[in-house]
Amino acid sequence: MAKLRAPGSRSRLSRIWRLRLYVAGQTPKSLVALSNLKKICENHLRGRYDIEVIDLLEKPKLSRGDQILAIPTLVRKLPKPVRKIIGDLSDTERVLVGLNLRPAA
Amino acid sequence: MRINGARTPFGGVRLHKCPTGIQGLDEITGGGFPRGRATLVCGGAGCGKTLLASEFLVRGASEFGEAGVFVSFEETDAELKVNVASLGFDLASLVKRKKILLEHVYIERSEIHETGEYDLEGLFVRLNLAIDSIGAKRVVLDTLEALFAGLPNEAILRAELRRLFRWLKAKGVTAVITAERDREQLTRHGLEEYVSDCVILLDHRVNDQIATRHLRVVKYRGTLHGTNEFPFLINADGLSVLPITSLGLSHKVSSERVSTGIPRLDAMLGGRGFFRGSSILLTGTPGTGKTITAACFAQAAARRGERVLFFSFEESPDQIIRNMHSIGLRLEPFVEAGLLRFRSARPTLYGLEMHLATMFKEISTFKPDIVIMDPITSLMVAGTDCETKGMVTRLIDYLKAGQVTSLFTSLTHGGHALQQSEIAMSSLMDSWLLLQDLEGNGERNRVLYVIKARGMAHSNQVREFLISNRGIDLVDAYIGPSGVLTGSARMAQSAREKADLLASHQKAALDKRDLEHKREALERQIGGLRSEYASSAEELQRLEDQVGTQTRLLTNQRTELGRLRHADASVANGSGANRNSKHKKR
Numbered sequence: 001m002a003k004l005r006a007p008g009s010r011s012r013l014s015r016i017w018r019l020r021l022y023v024a025g026q027t028p029k030s031l032v033a034l035s036n037l038k039k040i041c042e043n044h045l046r047g048r049y050d051i052e053v054i055d056l057l058e059k060p061k062l063s064r065g066d067q068i069l070a071i072p073t074l075v076r077k078l079p080k081p082v083r084k085i086i087g088d089l090s091d092t093e094r095v096l097v098g099l100n101l102r103p104a105a
Numbered sequence: 106m107r108i109n110g111a112r113t114p115f116g117g118v119r120l121h122k123c124p125t126g127i128q129g130l131d132e133i134t135g136g137g138f139p140r141g142r143a144t145l146v147c148g149g150a151g152c153g154k155t156l157l158a159s160e161f162l163v164r165g166a167s168e169f170g171e172a173g174v175f176v177s178f179e180e181t182d183a184e185l186k187v188n189v190a191s192l193g194f195d196l197a198s199l200v201k202r203k204k205i206l207l208e209h210v211y212i213e214r215s216e217i218h219e220t221g222e223y224d225l226e227g228l229f230v231r232l233n234l235a236i237d238s239i240g241a242k243r244v245v246l247d248t249l250e251a252l253f254a255g256l257p258n259e260a261i262l263r264a265e266l267r268r269l270f271r272w273l274k275a276k277g278v279t280a281v282i283t284a285e286r287d288r289e290q291l292t293r294h295g296l297e298e299y300v301s302d303c304v305i306l307l308d309h310r311v312n313d314q315i316a317t318r319h320l321r322v323v324k325y326r327g328t329l330h331g332t333n334e335f336p337f338l339i340n341a342d343g344l345s346v347l348p349i350t351s352l353g354l355s356h357k358v359s360s361e362r363v364s365t366g367i368p369r370l371d372a373m374l375g376g377r378g379f380f381r382g383s384s385i386l387l388t389g390t391p392g393t394g395k396t397i398t399a400a401c402f403a404q405a406a407a408r409r410g411e412r413v414l415f416f417s418f419e420e421s422p423d424q425i426i427r428n429m430h431s432i433g434l435r436l437e438p439f440v441e442a443g444l445l446r447f448r449s450a451r452p453t454l455y456g457l458e459m460h461l462a463t464m465f466k467e468i469s470t471f472k473p474d475i476v477i478m479d480p481i482t483s484l485m486v487a488g489t490d491c492e493t494k495g496m497v498t499r500l501i502d503y504l505k506a507g508q509v510t511s512l513f514t515s516l517t518h519g520g521h522a523l524q525q526s527e528i529a530m531s532s533l534m535d536s537w538l539l540l541q542d543l544e545g546n547g548e549r550n551r552v553l554y555v556i557k558a559r560g561m562a563h564s565n566q567v568r569e570f571l572i573s574n575r576g577i578d579l580v581d582a583y584i585g586p587s588g589v590l591t592g593s594a595r596m597a598q599s600a601r602e603k604a605d606l607l608a609s610h611q612k613a614a615l616d617k618r619d620l621e622h623k624r625e626a627l628e629r630q631i632g633g634l635r636s637e638y639a640s641s642a643e644e645l646q647r648l649e650d651q652v653g654t655q656t657r658l659l660t661n662q663r664t665e666l667g668r669l670r671h672a673d674a675s676v677a678n679g680s681g682a683n684r685n686s687k688h689k690k691r
Contacts, residue, residue, distance in 0.1 A: 022227060057230070063227055070217075071223060071226035071227045073223075085220050088221040091221050095218075095220045
């Protein structure tokens with residue numbers, strides 16, 4: 001799946017996908033989102049991803065940096081450019097398009 | 106807290122208001138926006154929504170000690186600071202002192218992919234953090250509609266907005282939400298559905314190429330409010346709404362008088378000129394000397410050491426100063442001394458409100474004793490008669506409150522019929538002078554009347570108004586059988602009277618001479634008669650003497666005869682007598 005590699009990436013480090021999931025408390029939507037995310041990553045990015053979950057109720061200040069409005073929000077920090085996906089990630093097709101793992105139909 | 110109109114007559118709980126500090130807006134809303142609730146400010150592009158919202162925050166922070174959060178969905182923090190700095194607000198310093206927090210919420214639809222259920226808890230978290238971090242009492246959301254552009258799922262958005270407003274209310278902050286105006290409804294996305302306590306509509310209209318901003322309180326639950334459209338303007342001091350009715354007729358009056366600078370005109374006004382703090386209207390057809398009269402008034406005041414502000418809508422300051430040289434009026438020393446200030450602007454430069462605000466500003470900084478507007482009618486170009494009257498009312502009220510004497514010149518069309526607008530205008534004025542051209546004998550002459558002068562005895566006479574290189578002079582006009590005589594007709598009349606006088610003088614001299622002659626002749630006659638009389642008396646004396654001598658001679662003769670006849674003297678006498686009586690009996 002050479003296509004999956006981010007274009008222009010040279011070092012091994014840059015091939016690691018840094019994903020950040022913003023939630024606000026352990027709401028059902030957050031839990032669904034996290035499990036959906038894990039599933040997608042295992043299927044498409046095995047060994048090349050890193051998920052950080054940020055609970056805004058605990059660290060509200062972090063909401064400013066990534067301009068978080070909607071909860072849950074998934075932010076693709078790496079590879080660049082930054083992409084944002086909102087919602088509980090239940091629509092896998094849209095998540096893949098959003099993460100640029102699959103070109104838009 | 107200033108609350109003006111929110112008293113309930115039944116002693117009920119009154120709606121708490123949050124003063125905006127915006128000039129005029131608190132008067133209209135009876136104290137400000139509803140405290141602890143949301144106010145919707147809507148209007149088209151460029152009508153000052155963001156500005157109103159930012160001034161609400163800045164004034165809240167700087168004047169009412171209430172910190173505020175500005176949530177911007179469109180402009181970045183840096184952009185905001187620059188934008189409001191142009192209105193004289195030092196946002197950066199307020200931000201530094203943690204009085205205001207700028208929160209830029211960035212949404213870019215192309216960067217967002219929707220993948221299922223979500224809510225806007227992130228926004229709530231950010232808002233909560235911002236409000237709590239500075240203890241904000243005021244929140245501005247500018248403009249929430251950006252959410253509609255950024256987030257595709259409108260159903261979720263609407264549900265979340267409803268939650269947001271509930272949350273803001275629960276949080277106890279006074280919120281201002283801005284929204285774009287739509288053709289059919291108040292806002293493009295129907296935000297008025299959620300914010301129902303207070304809705305303010307801003308409008309920017311162009312009439313005859315002149316733009317005027319208007320503000321209207323569409324609704325304000327639980328309170329009385331002004332329902333009219335009020336003009337407002339944005340200048341270097343921020344926003345100011347101009348409620349026409351906010352000023353009452355309660356100003357103090359002065360009985361001090363100020364000279365007009367024209368002695369004869371003072372004489373026509375009970376000998377001492379206008380009242381201080383009164384408003385004077387000077388109407389006249391073109392070229393009747395309105396500006397000159399105004400300049401005389403200005404110079405007289407400056408000479409007394411008073412401050413004069415001269416608004417000119419037709420001539421530049423230099424032009425007025427130069428033109429006044431032609432009548433021997435030197436204004437520049439007073440300008441240099443800082444007693445006389447000219448402000449010239451074309452009436453079409455901006456709308457009436459802007460003119461009014463500029464004038465207010467000039468007046469409040471210069472603090473004049475006398476304000477002159479030359480001519481007020483030019484401003485009618487910038488607005489309708491009604492607007493102009495409203496403006497003049499506000500201006501006069503403002504000036505009267507400060508005991509400033511105001512003189513307005515007004516240009517009228519020829520003929521005797523007074524314009525309707527003038528009549529309307531004149532009711533606002535305390536004194537009204539009319540300058541008029543009289544045509545006749547192939548020339549035009551100026552005359553002046555005092556049409557009214559409230560509170561003082563004034564002349565009912567028409568005076569001819571002469572402008573020479575020594576200034577203005579008023580002379581009595583002659584009233585002849587064919588009407589008022591002015592100019593050369595008056596001169597002719599005057600010459601005729603002089604000639605008549607001379608003739609009568611000459612005639613009197615002549616008569617006097619005649620009489621003198623007559624007297625002399627009589628005296629001569631009297632002298633003649635006297636000498637005649639004297640000679641007659643002499644003659645008489647001579648005759649008397651003669652008679653006496655004859656008698657004596659006769660007696661002597663008889664005595665001699667008797668002696669010669671030897672008759673006894675006594676017998677002779679007695680027989681003589683008897684002889685006489687005998688003769689009578691015969």
